[in-house]
Every structure is written in structure tokens, then in C-alpha cells.
Amino acid sequence: MNKASMKKTSMNKAAMNGPALNNLCLAIDTTFDDTSLAILSGRRDILASVTLSQYADHAEFGGVVPERASRKHLEVIHPLLDRALAAAGEKAGRPIALEDLSAVAVSNLPGLIGAILVGMTVAKSLAWLLKIPLIGINHIEAHPYANFLVHGELPFPLVHLVAAGGHTLLILQQDHFDWEIIGRSVDDAAGECVDKVAKMFGHPMPGGPVVDRMAMEHAAGPYDFPRPMLAAPGLDFSFSGLKTAMMYFLRDRGGAPPRDEGEAGPVLSAFFAAVSEVLVAKTLRAARQTGVKNITISGGLAASRALRRNFEAACAEAGLGFFCPPPALCTDNAAMVGCLAAYRLEAGLHDGLDLEAFPNLPF
Amino acid sequence: MQALREQEQEQNGPVEEVTLRLESLAETRALGLRLGPALPENAIVLLEGEMGSGKTTLIKAICEALGVNPAVVISPTYTLVNVYPGIRSVFHVDLFRLEDPESLLELDRDDWINPRGISLVEWPREARRLLAGEDWLEIRLDPVPDNSQGRFIKAAGCRRTYAKALEAIRDRTPEHHGGAKA
Amino acid sequence: MKGWEKDWFAPGELSGMNALALDTTTDRVSLAILKDGVPAACRHELIGREANRSLLGLLEELLSGAGLDIRELHLLVAARGPGSFTGTRIGLAMAFTFARAAGIPLAGVDTLRLLAAQANPVEGQRFHSLLNCARNEVYHAPYVIRDGLPHPGAEIRLDDIGALAQRIGAEPVLLKRLSGGITEEPYAGLNMLPARDAGHDGLRLLGLGLRDFLDAPAGSPPPAGPIYIKSEAFRTWRPPV
Incomplete structure (x- = not known):
């Protein structure tokens, strides 16, 4: 039986290639449609950050077409892991192998359980096999850490606006791991409202980029879209009514949305001004009510140039510090997961191999 | 109403329909509050109605009646499934964004139909084939021409499973509401 | 074993x-x-x-x-x-x-095929492996035992159990259901092989x-x-x- 001898030698390249980089953490996120991996050294040195959707070719992903790969995490996660290791090696100037990792982090909430479990099983299997700590991460808690990645240590307390996927949340953070949700959308998330309105105008999802472009390139037309819950006290949002208002607006004009950008632009610009005004006003109200001097934004909608511009202006006027990540770190990514994981690891907060996946944020 | 029902439902016995007209959001909410406690243990409720038709209002009220904090009842368009713990567990499903109905085929039933509680499904059209053999209650919300807050409600489900729920939809007297809660 | x-x-x-x-x-x-x-x-x-x-x-x-x-x-x-x-x-x-x-x-x-290996048929006899995970549909494929291994006779398919039961008729079947019994129709009418x-x-x-x-x-x-x-x-x- 000579096949018994075919076992490959253990990949201990690290030992052969000089000193190990310190505290390399692999971070995995499969909470949503996309599969994201990152390798960080310490808190904020991103050696690699890859997501399936950034690849146009799909030969290496077993025939899975990235743009139609929603939730195909199992099929693509290992080819992506190879990409991440290769990218990290390139950045570090020497090969990086799995054996170089000192921890593995994974988002274990919130999301579709079946999707989370793929990333989590890979993370657990690696943690067990490599005998390194496993760190479970709340994907929503991780979003603001995109700011820590690029801006370094931020002064607590902070108010975060997280406008990501299905959530629009205001979070008050007193310290690492010490945070609470102080405001939330009670129906549709802001990004969802933007996507659905973009769809009414014939733009495919995600609609954020095209609406943002309209908001940047066109002055808002004289349309009076509602500012839902702006007048209401408290810090909750509602965007369902704004979406409906646009639907009725289009219906009153005969149903069909204007095809011509010259006509559609000012409408969408006015619409986004309403979204933006509510987000800015409520976030600043949160800062005022809590006496917090610095705010951050994160999540997919935070990539909007128009929103950032409005936040910058409002924060400057109110004398507040304002932080936002570069667009690539606004949308879902595993680098933010790795950053929060580094803080958790330093604090000795890691998890057992019986870590569970949860569909929701803890209420 | 025939168009609303799929013929595969007939295997579950005679189907009963209820239609009514609501005049305000408050009445939509009241309907949800009546309906929640009247749903059977593993109810599957399909909600049809265009954007802005009040599905969220109705679902929030159903959830509230089931002991879920209504503030956490948000759109699952992006997450596909929201899971709410209450007196009874509720899955809140939204298939609006489903790019490809076949991708639901690659989820286990337990991932999107609550195995131990109630399932409320918005935009269920693409999923109907997957619901073959299931026993569901269907609720349709349609606009009323002369009242922007008004809604026509059509509900249908087989009597064997949903008699109490259909009764709760039909009966808007306060006594029924109180009775269902107690 | x-x-x-x-x-x-x-x-x-x-x-x-x-x-x-x-x-x-x-x-x-x-x-x-x-x-x-x-x-x-x-x-x-x-x-x-x-x-x-x-x-x-x-x-x-x-x-x-x-x-x-x-x-x-x-x-x-x-x-x-x-x-x-x-x-x-x-x-x-x-x-x-x-x-x-x-x-x-x-x-x-x-x-x-793993399920088929639970069967104990004679060499060369054709039988069907059936797995019911959800709804009224079953994954199924025919197998024969040759040279001590179960060999598939066709691609795995997913079909409605009622239609499949009619097609299979009296051919022997090995069945696994993740939920539900095997005493209800149409499962009860199948010619069930004893599973090991x-x-x-x-x-x-x-x-x-x-x-x-x-x-x-x-x-x-x-x-x-x-x-x-x-x-x-x-x-x-x-x-x-």
C-alpha cells in the first residue's frame, strides 16, 4: 500500500522563511450574500481583504459566477482563502501560510444561519486544527471598526451610524465591547429604501451608487419628499413611508418614471436629500442627547459621497468630530471583523468551539 | 379569489375566504392584533400586496400580539429571514430581493419556514412551488380607490387549519379581540 | 460489520x-x-x-x-x-x-450510494435508494451491487414520491426519511428492502x-x-x- 506514503508534508513554510509576523488573524464573514475574508496583522495592518464580488472572472471559483454567487459560500470560500493568503504574502514580502495565523475570527451574527454556518465551520475547523483561538464577532458591532482601521484609535464615547444591508442603527459606544443601540429603523433600512426607489427608476440593485451620483451631479428639484420621523422625538428612523411617497409621486405623474436623466436626476437628488437629512439630523441629535463629541458612519450607504459631504458640513457646524471609512471598507468586508477581533483577542475575549450562530442582533 | 389560491392547496380540505374593507392604518393594526393570537402553532401566512400596501403594519401588529417587541420587527428584504423571539417564535420572511427562486431551493425548509412557530412571508410569489404540500393562510392587501389609508383585505385558508384565524379576521367586534387575547 | x-x-x-x-x-x-x-x-x-x-x-x-x-x-x-x-x-x-x-x-x-450500502441484495439485483428530506419529494437513484460495491444505474434525481412510486412499481427500495413514517401512502406500498x-x-x-x-x-x-x-x-x- 504505497498510497499511504502520499500524504503531503505538513506545510510548515513559516519555520523556513524567517520570523513570523505578529498576531496574524484570519477573519471570515459569510453573514450576507457575499463571501469575505481578510488577514490582519495586529489591529489595523490589513495584509489582505478579499470578497468574492470583487472578482470578475470565475474560473477559479468552480464555475460560480461572482455576481450570481449569493450565498454560495461553500463553493468559493477556499479559493478565496488561497487568494487572501497569496495577497497577504505579497504584502508581507514573504509567503504566508495557515500555520502563520495566531487567531481566526468569524462573524456569528446576524444573518442567515445556513450561510453563517459555512464561514463558522471553516473558522472552527482551522482554530481546532491549528490550535489557535476562535473569536466570534457581531457583524454589526464590527461595521464601525472600519473607522478604527483607517483612523486609528478614536476617542470614546462615540455615536455610530451604521447603515448596512437590512439595518439602519444608531449605536452609542462607551468603550470597546461596551455599546448599545439607541436608535433604529422601525421598518425599512435607509439603504433598502434607496435601492427600492432606484429600482422604480429602472436601476438594478444595489441602487446606492446611481442615486448617489444623481445627488452629486444634479441639484435637488422642487419636490417635497417627506422626512419621516424627523419631527418625532427620539432616535428611531422610518424609511418605508418615503419609499411609498416616491411610488405615489411616480403614479401621479402617470406611472412611468422619467427615463431621461435630466428629468430623473433632480427627482432622485431631492429624494436622497430627504434620506440624507434624516440620517444626519438624527445622528447629530443622538450626539447632542448623549453629550458625545465624535461620530462615525459606516455600512454600505456610508460610501455615498453626498451623504459624507452632508455629514462633514453638519458636523463642522456643530463642532463635532466626524469619521468615515473609505468606500471599500463601508460595504461588507472582513477587515472590519478582523479589526474588532484584534481588540477582543488582546482583551482575552475568545470563544469555544461550540460557538453558536444567531440570526438576529440581541435585543 | 380562485386566482389567489393554488390548486395544490385543495389537498388540505375546503378553503374558506374572507373579504373586508378597512378604513385606516389603525384598523389594519387592529386586524393584526386580532389575528396574531388566532394563528395556529405552525401557521404559514403569505402576504401579498404592492409596496406601501401596509404589509409591514399588519406584520408588526401580528408580532406585537405574539409578544414580540414591535420595534425590532423590520424589513427582512436584505436578510431574507428575520427571527423574532416572543411568546411564540416568528419567522419574518421577505422574498422581494430573491434574485433567483432556485436559490431558495438550496436552503433547508427549516431555514425559512419556522419549524417551531409562525412564518410570515412577504412577496411569496416566487416561493409558491416550494410551498407545495404546505398548508398556508393567504392575505392580500389592495388599495381602496376612495381612501388612501383604506385597504381591501382578502384572506383565504383551509378551514381545517385556519378556521379560528379566518374568524378573527372577519370579526372586528372588540369582544372578539378581547376574547382572543385572553 | x-x-x-x-x-x-x-x-x-x-x-x-x-x-x-x-x-x-x-x-x-x-x-x-x-x-x-x-x-x-x-x-x-x-x-x-x-x-x-x-x-x-x-x-x-x-x-x-x-x-x-x-x-x-x-x-x-x-x-x-x-x-x-x-x-x-x-x-x-x-x-x-x-x-x-x-x-x-x-x-x-x-x-x-452510502444509503445503498445499507442494502443486502443479491449481486446484480437492481434496487432504488430513496431519501426524503422535505416536502413530498425524494432523491432517488437505482443501484446494483457488482464486485462488492454499489454501482449507480442512473443519475440522482429529485421527484414527487407519488409519481416515483408508480414508476418503480414492485422493484425493491431502500428508503430513508428525515421526518415522517414509512407506513403512510405512498411509502407504505413500496417493496422495501430490509436496511442494515x-x-x-x-x-x-x-x-x-x-x-x-x-x-x-x-x-x-x-x-x-x-x-x-x-x-x-x-x-x-x-x-x-
Whole structure:
């Protein structure tokens, strides 16, 4: 039986290639449609950050077409892991192998359980096999850490606006791991409202980029879209009514949305001004009510140039510090997961191999 | 109403329909509050109605009646499934964004139909084939021409499973509401 | 384990070889270990969707009981479905990761063939492997036993049990249902083969994977990607207008 001898030698390249980089953490996120991996050294040195959707070719992903790969995490996660290791090696100037990792982090909430479990099983299997700590991460808690990645240590307390996927949340953070949700959308998330309105105008999802472009390139037309819950006290949002208002607006004009950008632009610009005004006003109200001097934004909608511009202006006027990540770190990514994981690891907060996946944020 | 029902439902016995007209959001909410406690243990409720038709209002009220904090009842368009713990567990499903109905085929039933509680499904059209053999209650919300807050409600489900729920939809007297809660 | 597959672990042939078999594609988890060419451990547990929490603990228990480290394995065998989607993904995510991280070859075995190995028919007799995971549909494929191995007679399909039962008629059937009994129609009308102890599924998986792996050309182990099957009825269905 000579096949018994075919076992490959253990990949201990690290030992052969000089000193190990310190505290390399692999971070995995499969909470949503996309599969994201990152390798960080310490808190904020991103050696690699890859997501399936950034690849146009799909030969290496077993025939899975990235743009139609929603939730195909199992099929693509290992080819992506190879990409991440290769990218990290390139950045570090020497090969990086799995054996170089000192921890593995994974988002274990919130999301579709079946999707989370793929990333989590890979993370657990690696943690067990490599005998390194496993760190479970709340994907929503991780979003603001995109700011820590690029801006370094931020002064607590902070108010975060997280406008990501299905959530629009205001979070008050007193310290690492010490945070609470102080405001939330009670129906549709802001990004969802933007996507659905973009769809009414014939733009495919995600609609954020095209609406943002309209908001940047066109002055808002004289349309009076509602500012839902702006007048209401408290810090909750509602965007369902704004979406409906646009639907009725289009219906009153005969149903069909204007095809011509010259006509559609000012409408969408006015619409986004309403979204933006509510987000800015409520976030600043949160800062005022809590006496917090610095705010951050994160999540997919935070990539909007128009929103950032409005936040910058409002924060400057109110004398507040304002932080936002570069667009690539606004949308879902595993680098933010790795950053929060580094803080958790330093604090000795890691998890057992019986870590569970949860569909929701803890209420 | 025939168009609303799929013929595969007939295997579950005679189907009963209820239609009514609501005049305000408050009445939509009241309907949800009546309906929640009247749903059977593993109810599957399909909600049809265009954007802005009040599905969220109705679902929030159903959830509230089931002991879920209504503030956490948000759109699952992006997450596909929201899971709410209450007196009874509720899955809140939204298939609006489903790019490809076949991708639901690659989820286990337990991932999107609550195995131990109630399932409320918005935009269920693409999923109907997957619901073959299931026993569901269907609720349709349609606009009323002369009242922007008004809604026509059509509900249908087989009597064997949903008699109490259909009764709760039909009966808007306060006594029924109180009775269902107690 | 006695039966037509007893030759799978013929003494001597596999000597020096260590392997692990893993099936999480249904509501039960099956694990088995080969150490130095001899089956050394086997587990069969009803953990279903809890696999995520308890699988690694179970595996560690089994490996340390056998005195093996995962890196000492020469082969991984994993069931690749069809079955529970989440279960299949957990098992394969783990198997892929071990294969990738420890450099161990991985052989996939489809779940219906593993089920077929529970049968005890005479050599050459055709029978059907049926697996019901959800709704009224079953995954199914015909098999014959030849040279001590179950060989598929057709591709795996997913069909309505009623229509399939009519088509199969009196041909022998091996059936597994993840929920529901076998006494209701149309299941009750099937010509059911007696199934052997499912507790040995891990060993059967190990055996099938080893045979397939040793019979495959060097460098191209049996494929291990997940098997998802869609029914013809769904593929041709369109939502009501």
C-alpha cells in the first residue's frame, strides 16, 4: 500500500522563511450574500481583504459566477482563502501560510444561519486544527471598526451610524465591547429604501451608487419628499413611508418614471436629500442627547459621497468630530471583523468551539 | 379569489375566504392584533400586496400580539429571514430581493419556514412551488380607490387549519379581540 | 460489520493507512476512523442541526481515542449529499478545510450510494435508494451491487414520491426519511428492502471512499463538491401571473 506514503508534508513554510509576523488573524464573514475574508496583522495592518464580488472572472471559483454567487459560500470560500493568503504574502514580502495565523475570527451574527454556518465551520475547523483561538464577532458591532482601521484609535464615547444591508442603527459606544443601540429603523433600512426607489427608476440593485451620483451631479428639484420621523422625538428612523411617497409621486405623474436623466436626476437628488437629512439630523441629535463629541458612519450607504459631504458640513457646524471609512471598507468586508477581533483577542475575549450562530442582533 | 389560491392547496380540505374593507392604518393594526393570537402553532401566512400596501403594519401588529417587541420587527428584504423571539417564535420572511427562486431551493425548509412557530412571508410569489404540500393562510392587501389609508383585505385558508384565524379576521367586534387575547 | 462489503477492509492491503470518514448530510452524523488499515472507531449520533456545535468535540474524542492526530491522516472521506443543505455544507466545509489545511486528499461519496450500502441484495439485483428530506419529494437513484460495491444505474434525481412510486412499481427500495413514517401512502406500498444497521454508516462511508480513492487514477480523487439536485417539476414551474 504505497498510497499511504502520499500524504503531503505538513506545510510548515513559516519555520523556513524567517520570523513570523505578529498576531496574524484570519477573519471570515459569510453573514450576507457575499463571501469575505481578510488577514490582519495586529489591529489595523490589513495584509489582505478579499470578497468574492470583487472578482470578475470565475474560473477559479468552480464555475460560480461572482455576481450570481449569493450565498454560495461553500463553493468559493477556499479559493478565496488561497487568494487572501497569496495577497497577504505579497504584502508581507514573504509567503504566508495557515500555520502563520495566531487567531481566526468569524462573524456569528446576524444573518442567515445556513450561510453563517459555512464561514463558522471553516473558522472552527482551522482554530481546532491549528490550535489557535476562535473569536466570534457581531457583524454589526464590527461595521464601525472600519473607522478604527483607517483612523486609528478614536476617542470614546462615540455615536455610530451604521447603515448596512437590512439595518439602519444608531449605536452609542462607551468603550470597546461596551455599546448599545439607541436608535433604529422601525421598518425599512435607509439603504433598502434607496435601492427600492432606484429600482422604480429602472436601476438594478444595489441602487446606492446611481442615486448617489444623481445627488452629486444634479441639484435637488422642487419636490417635497417627506422626512419621516424627523419631527418625532427620539432616535428611531422610518424609511418605508418615503419609499411609498416616491411610488405615489411616480403614479401621479402617470406611472412611468422619467427615463431621461435630466428629468430623473433632480427627482432622485431631492429624494436622497430627504434620506440624507434624516440620517444626519438624527445622528447629530443622538450626539447632542448623549453629550458625545465624535461620530462615525459606516455600512454600505456610508460610501455615498453626498451623504459624507452632508455629514462633514453638519458636523463642522456643530463642532463635532466626524469619521468615515473609505468606500471599500463601508460595504461588507472582513477587515472590519478582523479589526474588532484584534481588540477582543488582546482583551482575552475568545470563544469555544461550540460557538453558536444567531440570526438576529440581541435585543 | 380562485386566482389567489393554488390548486395544490385543495389537498388540505375546503378553503374558506374572507373579504373586508378597512378604513385606516389603525384598523389594519387592529386586524393584526386580532389575528396574531388566532394563528395556529405552525401557521404559514403569505402576504401579498404592492409596496406601501401596509404589509409591514399588519406584520408588526401580528408580532406585537405574539409578544414580540414591535420595534425590532423590520424589513427582512436584505436578510431574507428575520427571527423574532416572543411568546411564540416568528419567522419574518421577505422574498422581494430573491434574485433567483432556485436559490431558495438550496436552503433547508427549516431555514425559512419556522419549524417551531409562525412564518410570515412577504412577496411569496416566487416561493409558491416550494410551498407545495404546505398548508398556508393567504392575505392580500389592495388599495381602496376612495381612501388612501383604506385597504381591501382578502384572506383565504383551509378551514381545517385556519378556521379560528379566518374568524378573527372577519370579526372586528372588540369582544372578539378581547376574547382572543385572553 | 458483516456482509457483502466485508472485503473493503481486507487485511494487509491498507496497512499503514489512516483515514477519517464524515457524513453530516442527514439528521444523523456518522464518523469512522481507519487506523493502520483497520477500522478503529465508528460513531453514529442524532445531532442534526446541532452538528455545528458538537461535531468537532465528537471528532476530537474519536481521534484521541484512536490515538491519532488529524495530521496523521492519509485520506478524508466525506458524504456530499444530496440531503440537508445546511448539514451537507457543514460537513463539506469541515472536510475541505482539513484537506486544505493539513494537505490530506479528500474523496467524496454521494449520500444515496452510502444509503445503498445499507442494502443486502443479491449481486446484480437492481434496487432504488430513496431519501426524503422535505416536502413530498425524494432523491432517488437505482443501484446494483457488482464486485462488492454499489454501482449507480442512473443519475440522482429529485421527484414527487407519488409519481416515483408508480414508476418503480414492485422493484425493491431502500428508503430513508428525515421526518415522517414509512407506513403512510405512498411509502407504505413500496417493496422495501430490509436496511442494515445505520449505526455502521460511518464504516460503510469509510469503505466506499477508500475503494473509490484507491480505484481512481492517482492525483484525481473522487469529486467532493456538494450535490444539489433540483426537481424537474421545479425547473419547469413558473410563478402564477
